[in-house]
Amino acid sequence: MIKLGQFLPDQPPYQNAGATVATNVVPAANGYSNLPDVLPFSGASNKFIRGMFAAKDDSASAAIYVGDENSLYKFDATDSSLDDISKTSDASYTTGDGYSWRFVQFGEAVIATNYSDPIQTITAAGGGRFADLAGTPPKAKFIAVVRDFVMCGYTNDSTDGEKPYRVRWSGIGDYDSWAVSANTQADFQDISDMGSVTGLVGGEYATILMEKGIVRAQYVGSPLVFEFDKVQLQRGCKISGSVASVGRNVFYLSDDGFYVFDGQSSKPIGAEKINRYFLKRFQSNNSARMSAVVDPSRQIVVWSYPSVDSGDGSPDELIIYNYATDSWSTANIGLDAMASLFTAGYTLEGLATISGNLDTLPSSLDSAVYKGGEFFFAGAKDKKIQTFTGENLDAIVETGEFDLQAGRSSLVNNIIPYVENSSGTTATITAQVASRDSNNAEVSFGAASTLNSDNFCPVRSSGRFHRVRLNLSGNWTNVQGVDVDGQIRGRR
Numbered sequence: 001m002i003k004l005g006q007f008l009p010d011q012p013p014y015q016n017a018g019a020t021v022a023t024n025v026v027p028a029a030n031g032y033s034n035l036p037d038v039l040p041f042s043g044a045s046n047k048f049i050r051g052m053f054a055a056k057d058d059s060a061s062a063a064i065y066v067g068d069e070n071s072l073y074k075f076d077a078t079d080s081s082l083d084d085i086s087k088t089s090d091a092s093y094t095t096g097d098g099y100s101w102r103f104v105q106f107g108e109a110v111i112a113t114n115y116s117d118p119i120q121t122i123t124a125a126g127g128g129r130f131a132d133l134a135g136t137p138p139k140a141k142f143i144a145v146v147r148d149f150v151m152c153g154y155t156n157d158s159t160d161g162e163k164p165y166r167v168r169w170s171g172i173g174d175y176d177s178w179a180v181s182a183n184t185q186a187d188f189q190d191i192s193d194m195g196s197v198t199g200l201v202g203g204e205y206a207t208i209l210m211e212k213g214i215v216r217a218q219y220v221g222s223p224l225v226f227e228f229d230k231v232q233l234q235r236g237c238k239i240s241g242s243v244a245s246v247g248r249n250v251f252y253l254s255d256d257g258f259y260v261f262d263g264q265s266s267k268p269i270g271a272e273k274i275n276r277y278f279l280k281r282f283q284s285n286n287s288a289r290m291s292a293v294v295d296p297s298r299q300i301v302v303w304s305y306p307s308v309d310s311g312d313g314s315p316d317e318l319i320i321y322n323y324a325t326d327s328w329s330t331a332n333i334g335l336d337a338m339a340s341l342f343t344a345g346y347t348l349e350g351l352a353t354i355s356g357n358l359d360t361l362p363s364s365l366d367s368a369v370y371k372g373g374e375f376f377f378a379g380a381k382d383k384k385i386q387t388f389t390g391e392n393l394d395a396i397v398e399t400g401e402f403d404l405q406a407g408r409s410s411l412v413n414n415i416i417p418y419v420e421n422s423s424g425t426t427a428t429i430t431a432q433v434a435s436r437d438s439n440n441a442e443v444s445f446g447a448a449s450t451l452n453s454d455n456f457c458p459v460r461s462s463g464r465f466h467r468v469r470l471n472l473s474g475n476w477t478n479v480q481g482v483d484v485d486g487q488i489r490g491r492r
Contacts (some may be wrong), residue, residue, distance in 0.1 A: 001418060002399050002468070003481040004031045006327040010278035013467060014439055016400025020467065022369065024393035026298060026320060027327035031418075032397060034472075035331055037390030038379055042066075043081040046091075048314075049380035051101030052339040054171035055110045064341055065110060065127040066385065067101030070094065071230030072112065075385065082385075085122070085129045093117045095147050098288030100241065100337070100366065104145050104202070106175045111150060116143040119152075120173075134176035138168055139492035141240070146226075147219050150175045151206055153454035155188075164196035167208060167217070169226070187223045191215055194238065198241035201250050208260065209237035209252055214261055232266055235259070241290035244301050249323070251292065251301045258321070269321060275329045278319055282306075286313035293338035295377040298325040304335040304379070320346055335379035335386070342375045396474040397479055401439075401465045405488050408439065409464050414456040414485035415449070417470055425475035431482070432471070435463030445469055462489065 007027065008018035025032035047068040056062045064075035066082055072093040073082035079163060086092035095101065103112045105124060112120045113477040119137050120130040140152035151169040171177030171184030180187050191197075195211025206217035206226070215230040216448045219225070235254045237243060242253035250261040257275030259266040272280065283306040288306045299322045310316040316334035319329075379386045404410040415431035430448035448471060449457040469483050 001481045002402065003120055004021060004399065004479060006272055006273065007329050008400075010272055010274060011400075013401040013416065014465060015402065018400065019395055019484060020400055021398035021469070022329040023397070024331050024395040025329045025479070026300060027322040027329045028478060029325050031478055032329060032393065032395075033478050034392040034476055036331040036388045037393050038160075038333065038335075038386035038388055040382070041080070041387045042075055043079075044383040045082050046071060046383070048083075048336045048383055049385070050095060050099070050337060051103060051112075052113070052337055052341060052378065052380060052385065053103030053110065054104075054339070054341040055103075055105045056342075057072070057108050057123070057224075061125040064385070065103060065108075065112070065122075066380075067093075067103075067112060068383070069113065074230040087120065087130045087132065090489070099141070101293070102141075103144050104143050104150065105148055106145050109175055111143060111175060113140050113143045113152070115139050115154070115156070119143070128429040134366040135170070135178040137170070137176075137178040140168075142197060142200035144200045144206060146202045146206040146217065147204065148173045149219075151200065151202065151217075153208060154201040165192065165194065165198070165210070166190050167197065169293065169358065169415040170284050185222060187225050188484055189217070189226065191228065191229055191230075194230065194233075195444070198237040198240045198251075199252060201243065201245045203248070205263070205436075207245075207250050207263070208256050209240075209243060209250070209261075211234045214266070221467055231264060232261070235266065235433050239287045241288065242292050242303060244292035244294050246294040246296055246301075246323070250293075251321070251323075253290075253455070258363075260323070264445075269323075272327070272379045274319065281308055281312055281317070283308055283313060286310070289313060289315050289336070291315070291335065293340060293377075295340060297375065297377065302338060304333075304338060306334075312355065333379075333381075333393070334383055337380040339378055340375055341378045341385075358361070366423055368410060392472075392474065392476065395476075395479075396469060397472070398469045399482065400468050401467045402484075403465055404484070404486050407464075408461065410466070410467055410486050412459055412461045412484055412486040413490055414458055415468055416456045416483040416485065417451065418480040418482065419470070419472060419476050420478045422475040422477055427472060427474035427476035429457070429476070430471045431457035431459060432469040433459050433461035433466055435466045436467070437464045439465065443467070456485070 005018035007022040051067045066073040109378040119133040129407040136456040138155035138157035142153035149169040168188035169187040199209030201207040207217040237252040258270035286306045304315040307317045432445040434445040
């Protein structure tokens with residue numbers, strides 16, 4: 001069997017042990033698994049969505065919050081609408097071009113920032129509207145919870161103005177205490193010689209991503225409060241929207257490709273695999289539209305970005321990294337934002353507001369999106385929250401280029417694909433072969449041949465070098481590779 005190994009577009013196709021194309025699939029330990037399409041989960045916001053967040057109060061009641069250019073919304077499970085809960089009833093905010101809404105939860109407080117406006121807050125899963133956070137905090141591009149503090153990065157306040165290299169934090173255990181004080185431990189730190197802050201990840205310590213490096217801030221108590229260590233100087237984070245984290249691992253895009261930072265150092269994850277492919281396709285002049293998130297249920301990191309094929313600079317592709325298998329794939333979906341969300345449960349009456357017929361619900365009745373407190377991976381498209389609960393996307397995977405015998409021409413007669421279906425369902429599987437006599441000749445795939453009742457796709461393709469393309473649709477689950485039935489011909 002010719003296995004479909006890692007997606008390695010940066011390597012030459014000949015004797016490429018991986019896959020040269022892996023579109024609309026998710027990398028798995030042995031081949032690739034299916035990727036569902038997105039389906040609308042909510043009503044529409046007024047402008048495209050620039051951030052999403054899920055929060056729970058102390059009684060485990062859950063709520064989803066969404067932000068666009070001018071408004072903040074709360075998802076209404078009774079009718080799936082996005083209710084405008086901005087601080088005033090009219091358009092309240094002026095989120096600047098390239099800026100996003102970023103959210104954190106501190107206790108029962110949901111805190112949101114977009115840099116253009118004062119930081120906002122609301123009680124998790126409660127009623128009412130967002131309001132300006134008390135204590136005169138700075139405007140900030142980035143926000144995180146670090147131990148018992150709310151920390152901001154890339155700040156702007158009325159006293160010192162814009163400080164791209166500054167991080168500032170609240171009083172200990174007090175998210176609305178921001179005046180610098182030895183008693184509350186509220187303070188700030190300017191980080192010199194490393195450019196602007198491009199990302200901020202909280203937890204037991206702060207990971208501060210900057211243009212020229214990475215800084216770790218560890219709590220040490222008074223009088224310093226935090227100790228700042230420049231743990232990485234050789235490279236920084238290029239694009240703020242590329243930052244995503246799970247546990248202690250922080251994923252990001254640098255000038256030369258993708259990395260993961262483990263709290264001590266960075267490891268390349270895209271070098272000689274997908275970096276050159278991605279950087280060639282990435283529309284860097286619209287880099288502010290990139291977003292990233294971790295889906296822990298599938299152990300993947302997903303980046304949404306505008307490709308060179310995007311006419312208006314909006315995101316139109318995904319690149320997917322499985323951090324358990326250290327492997328990649330792509331997808332032809334554009335998402336304006338992504339998040340791991342969880343919802344309050346639906347009643348049957350609530351489901352009736354989505355669809356009068358349970359058979360026509362956008363997701364199956366046992367889907368996690370209808371269960372209270374269940375996490376689900378979500379995106380934003382067409383101004384709506386979307387869930388990956390649709391039919392499988394039509395997928396394409398291609399083998400590397402191979403010869404049946406070195407130096408000899410050969411005729412490929414049949415392709416035997418190794419594809420698994422869901423129990424009791426069917427999938428549509430076709431195969432194509434591209435053959436050529438020189439590594440420099442044009443690659444041209446023949447007509448698609450459908451899998452027959454004998455479990456092979458009959459083809460006829462002659463040349464020295466061959467590659468196989470599988471086209472998959474319907475209810476398939478995993479694809480592992482192909483067998484090739486062929487015969488050796490002459491030396492020409």
